Amino acid sequence: MSESLKKLKEVVEAGKVNKDAAFPPQLKGQEGASEWAAKCLEEGINPQSILSDALIPAMEVVGKNFSENKIFVPQMLLSAKAMGAAMHHLKPFFTSGDIKSKGTFIMATVKGDLHDIGKNLVTMMVEGSGWTVIDLGVDVPSEKILKTLDENPGAVIGLSALLTTTMTSMGDTVGDIREVNKDVQIIIGGAPITQEFADKIGANYYAKGPNEAVEYLKDFVS
Amino acid sequence: MKYKKLVIDNPQDLMFGIAPNPVKTRRGLEIGGGQVYSELNFTLPTMKINNDTIKEVQRHYREIAEGALERALELNSKGVVLEFETLLEMTKTPSIGVDLVKIMNEVCEKYYANHGLKSEIRLTPNDLREFERPALQRTSSLLEPMFELFEKGAQAGGDLLSIESTGGKEVSDNALMMCDIKAVFFALTVLGVRDMQFIWKRIVEVAEKNGKIAGGDSACGFANTAMVLAEKKFIPRVFASIVRIVSVVRSIVAHEQGAVGPEKDCGYEGPFIKAITGVPISMEGKTAACAHLSPIGNIAFAVTDLWSNESVQNIKLLAGMAPTVYMEQLEYDVRLANTALREGTASAALLQRLMVQSDIYTDPQALVLAPENVIRISKQLIKGDSYVANAKNGALEALNIIEEALASGQMKLSDMETAYLPVLRDDIESIPDNESAFVEMMMPMLDQSSFLAKEYGL
Numbered sequence: 001m002s003e004s005l006k007k008l009k010e011v012v013e014a015g016k017v018n019k020d021a022a023f024p025p026q027l028k029g030q031e032g033a034s035e036w037a038a039k040c041l042e043e044g045i046n047p048q049s050i051l052s053d054a055l056i057p058a059m060e061v062v063g064k065n066f067s068e069n070k071i072f073v074p075q076m077l078l079s080a081k082a083m084g085a086a087m088h089h090l091k092p093f094f095t096s097g098d099i100k101s102k103g104t105f106i107m108a109t110v111k112g113d114l115h116d117i118g119k120n121l122v123t124m125m126v127e128g129s130g131w132t133v134i135d136l137g138v139d140v141p142s143e144k145i146l147k148t149l150d151e152n153p154g155a156v157i158g159l160s161a162l163l164t165t166t167m168t169s170m171g172d173t174v175g176d177i178r179e180v181n182k183d184v185q186i187i188i189g190g191a192p193i194t195q196e197f198a199d200k201i202g203a204n205y206y207a208k209g210p211n212e213a214v215e216y217l218k219d220f221v222s
Numbered sequence: 223m224k225y226k227k228l229v230i231d232n233p234q235d236l237m238f239g240i241a242p243n244p245v246k247t248r249r250g251l252e253i254g255g256g257q258v259y260s261e262l263n264f265t266l267p268t269m270k271i272n273n274d275t276i277k278e279v280q281r282h283y284r285e286i287a288e289g290a291l292e293r294a295l296e297l298n299s300k301g302v303v304l305e306f307e308t309l310l311e312m313t314k315t316p317s318i319g320v321d322l323v324k325i326m327n328e329v330c331e332k333y334y335a336n337h338g339l340k341s342e343i344r345l346t347p348n349d350l351r352e353f354e355r356p357a358l359q360r361t362s363s364l365l366e367p368m369f370e371l372f373e374k375g376a377q378a379g380g381d382l383l384s385i386e387s388t389g390g391k392e393v394s395d396n397a398l399m400m401c402d403i404k405a406v407f408f409a410l411t412v413l414g415v416r417d418m419q420f421i422w423k424r425i426v427e428v429a430e431k432n433g434k435i436a437g438g439d440s441a442c443g444f445a446n447t448a449m450v451l452a453e454k455k456f457i458p459r460v461f462a463s464i465v466r467i468v469s470v471v472r473s474i475v476a477h478e479q480g481a482v483g484p485e486k487d488c489g490y491e492g493p494f495i496k497a498i499t500g501v502p503i504s505m506e507g508k509t510a511a512c513a514h515l516s517p518i519g520n521i522a523f524a525v526t527d528l529w530s531n532e533s534v535q536n537i538k539l540l541a542g543m544a545p546t547v548y549m550e551q552l553e554y555d556v557r558l559a560n561t562a563l564r565e566g567t568a569s570a571a572l573l574q575r576l577m578v579q580s581d582i583y584t585d586p587q588a589l590v591l592a593p594e595n596v597i598r599i600s601k602q603l604i605k606g607d608s609y610v611a612n613a614k615n616g617a618l619e620a621l622n623i624i625e626e627a628l629a630s631g632q633m634k635l636s637d638m639e640t641a642y643l644p645v646l647r648d649d650i651e652s653i654p655d656n657e658s659a660f661v662e663m664m665m666p667m668l669d670q671s672s673f674l675a676k677e678y679g680l
Contacts, residue, residue, distance in 0.1 A: 072638065073456040074401040112310055114352055117399060117451070139353060164535060165309050168270045192268075 004043055005054045008036035008086060012058035015078030017085045023078055037086035047093035048100070051130060055083050059128030067211045073121065080124045101132040102221045104155035106148050108140035110173050113166035118190060122158055125210035126217060142176035149177070149184060156220055158213060159203070161190040171201040178202050185220055187213055223612070224478040225604050229500030233593040236493065236525045237570055239563050242500035244527075245435055245483050248381050249330070249340045251301045253484050254502030254527040257560045260552035261303040261344070261487055261504050261528040262290050263513075264545040267535045271311040276318065282536050283322045287329035289546035291341060295333060297553045300560070301340040303504075303528055304330070305487065306380065308371065313347045314364075316371040320378050327379025344437060345380025346486070347371045352388040352443075359389050359417050359677040372425060376432040383429050384437040384486050389417020390472070391443045392673040398448050401461050401642065403468075403617075403649045408664045410444060410465075410472040411609045412657060416678040418475035426480035436481040438501070440489030441469035449490070449587060453515050458642045460624060460635065463586040464650075467620045470494040470603055471613040477501060487530030490518065493591055494616075496525060497600040504528035509551050512544065518588045521581035524574050525593060529556050583633040586624045595623050611655035621647055 014024050016032035031039075040050050062079040065071045093099045105126050109119045116138045127133045134148055134155070149155055157177065161170040170193075174186055186203040189212075198206040207213035229242050241254025251259060264286045271279055287304060294302045304326060312319035326343055333339040350364035351357045358364075372383060390413030397405030418439065429436035440446070445466045452462035470491040477483075483501030485492040487510075492503030506513075507522030510532035516522070523529060531548040541547050562573040574593070581588040590599060602615035625643060627633035654660050661680060 069455045070638075072401065072458060073399050073451070077400060117395060117447075120399070121456075138355070164268050165266065167268050 001053060002040070002043065002045060004036060004040045005045060005050065007031075008033060008040055008050065009054040009058045011036055012055060012079055012082045012086065013061050015075055015082050017078065017082045032085065033082035034085040034088065037089040041089060047090050047098050050086070050090060051099055055086055056128070056130050059083055059125070063125055063128070063211050063214060067209065076121075077124065080128055083128055102130040102217070103132070104134060104152045105131045105158060105217065106134045106136065106145060106152065106155050107158040107160070108136040108145055109138040109160045109162075110166055110169045111139055111141045112169045113161050113163060114138045115160070115162035115190075118162065119158075119160040122160070122189065122207070122210045122213050125214050126158070129214045129217065131217065142173045145173065146177060146180060149181065156185040156187065156217060158207075159186065159188045161188070161193065164192045167192055167197065174201045174203050187216060189213065223604075223609065225474065225498050228497050228597070228600055228604065230497045231597060231601070233597045234571065236497055236593040236596060237574060238523060238526050238559050239570075241483070241496060241502035241527055243482065243502070245502055247340075247342045247435065249334050249342060251303070251340050251342055253303075257300060257563060258526060258556040259301045259303060259528055260294070260299065260549065260556050261305055261530040262545060262549050262552060263305045263307065263487065263530055263533045264290075264548075265307070265533050265535055266309065267537050271309060271318070279318075280322065280325055284325050284329065285543065286536050286545045287326040289543050290549040291329060291333040291339060293542075293546045293549045294341075294553060295337050295339050297550060297557070299339065299553050302549070303342050303344055303382065303484075305344040305346060305384075305530070307346040307533070308348050310348060310350075310353075313350055313371050314367055316367050316374060319347065319371045320374045323375045323378040323380045330379070342381045343379055344382040344384055344484075345372070345375045346384045346386065347375070349385060349388045352391060356392055356672055356674045357388070357677065358674065360420055360679075361677065369424060369428065372428045373432065376428060376434045380434070382435045382437040382484065383425055384439065385421070385425065386440050386442040386486065386488070387417060387421050388443050389421070389678070390414035390673075393668060394444045395447070396669070396672070398444075398451060398457060398465070401457050403461070403464065403646055404653060404664065405668065406444075406465055407468060407610065407613055407650075407653055408660070408668065410441065410468050411613045412661060412664075412680075413673065413678050414441070414444070414469075414472035415475050415609045416680070418472055419479060422476045422479035422481060425476075430480075436476070438481050438483055438485035438489065438495070438503075439473055439476045440486035441473050441491060442486070442488045444472070445469040445490065446488050449517070450514060452587070453517065458639045459517070460586050460639050460642050461646065463590050463624065464617050464620055464646055466490055466587060467494075467590060467599060467603070467616045468613045470498075470600075470616060471609045474498060484528050487528065488532060490522065490587075490591065493525045493593070493596045494600045494603060497596055498604060502527035504530050506530040506532045509548065509555055512548060517585035518581055518591055520577040521588045521591050523555065523559065524577045524591070525596070529559075583627060586627075586633070586635070589623060589627055589633060590620050595620075598623065606655060608655055608657050610653060610657050610660050614650055614653055614655065617650050618647070621650070
């Protein structure tokens, strides 16, 4: 692996967005993900390799550290931001087809539920693992999810609910989706959710946390 | 800012069951008047609320009230508060909520008339405004059903009016995830304070018009969210403990507007508000394990006047329905405390000391709730000339207390936690005392699409 690719992986892991970023303090004044990604491209490194050999592995380390309680969410968010800064340089290569996304993931907090912290964490980690994520927000009706699925055939759906009282809404949403699409993969999560509940309402998988969602998605790379 | 002097300035006077300004209710509870009462919280099992299920919903609430009061009676309870925290549908369609208040009030009245058991309903409509993003805090049409429920629910028997208002949450949610203490300050001491002034003026008017009691407002969506995130190890516990202190400045505004207590159970800012204003408070701790893990299970009781279980679904347990079971647990907790109070100051102080000492150094969120620390911090929370300055002074004092406990070796925290202490101090010290200067500093740093400044009078 080239030196620049290694550096890019390191700064994404550390959450160093760019040279001006104050965090992490020990890298103050040093180049960050934005600069190293640009350098990699200048050196002629294949954009797909930048994504697959530096950015995604860096986020895997971050995800693992988080699930082992070695870092807090802000560090993870900064790494995600660093990855975003690098991805900015790679964007044209997605359009040209030089980089292939692993697939599309549609994420929503179900109708009647306004909690978005868990949803945002899943969104960030799935994006960091190389998926294209469409975040529909909170309090999302089934119709909006179905319309987005229609526009993105083959996408995987992620649904979040935090309250016992909105679990029924999650059941309705899954039911509505299943009426028109029996095969779409549906991952659900949230504090009151269990695998038993997932089985009962017809979802495919209950993800306990963002990392479990990322792991499960590995089987569905398009 | 109304409060310039502590009503309770001696930690020994900060005691459970005793508030300098107790609240007397219609059926004779005297909250803070020398004994602690149970405050039972409950919710539906997983089910839909619509026209087809409304009878079933009503059956659940009648069953909850009957079961709880019957159990309280069996245990010689001196009094109970039932908190009715409404679900979305019950506020959106106020008649649903009002009918449920009526049902529970009938049960309360029956137990009072037949057995002399005193009970009251705390009516807590959920804040519908957060369903609009960005929220229209002052102009939303959703204020209409909320206040219809306050008004008609009060008339139907909701004697204590409360809310967990959400002004500033648009900014706070992201700020918590990023551990951005400056944005937390902005959410609570600028947006939160301004919204509290707006909404509590109206709630107090409803209470006064209907001869009811304006209770208080918990920063549940802010400081409790921080506590839960810290429990999940998403953010540091030291950060959550500082968020709690900042939330005092926001929640006390209800009392500046005329609320008299009792404070809400999930507002762990209650002890500070009790010290500053003298109003009675409600707290939850170990007996709220049905709802969430708590790092402050015992210490939460130390200065409370109502003791709550946060929330439990109406589901069947071996001993009966869950709210009935929790009623029993709460009653035994308060029975012990009330026995200590009856025995005199020494017994009450001993019980309080055990509650405090069993938790104090296990978590910074517990540490700041020890009565001597509550007084230390509260003195700082009122000495400034602005809400921002008060929060700043209180937060810095809390940091001092945490650092002292670490330096003395009484409290131990991981390096991951302690790394945040200097960062927090630097950030807090960089906040200007003046609100306008603070707003000017923060606006360019915030995602201004997430909130509408004009809806906060900015």
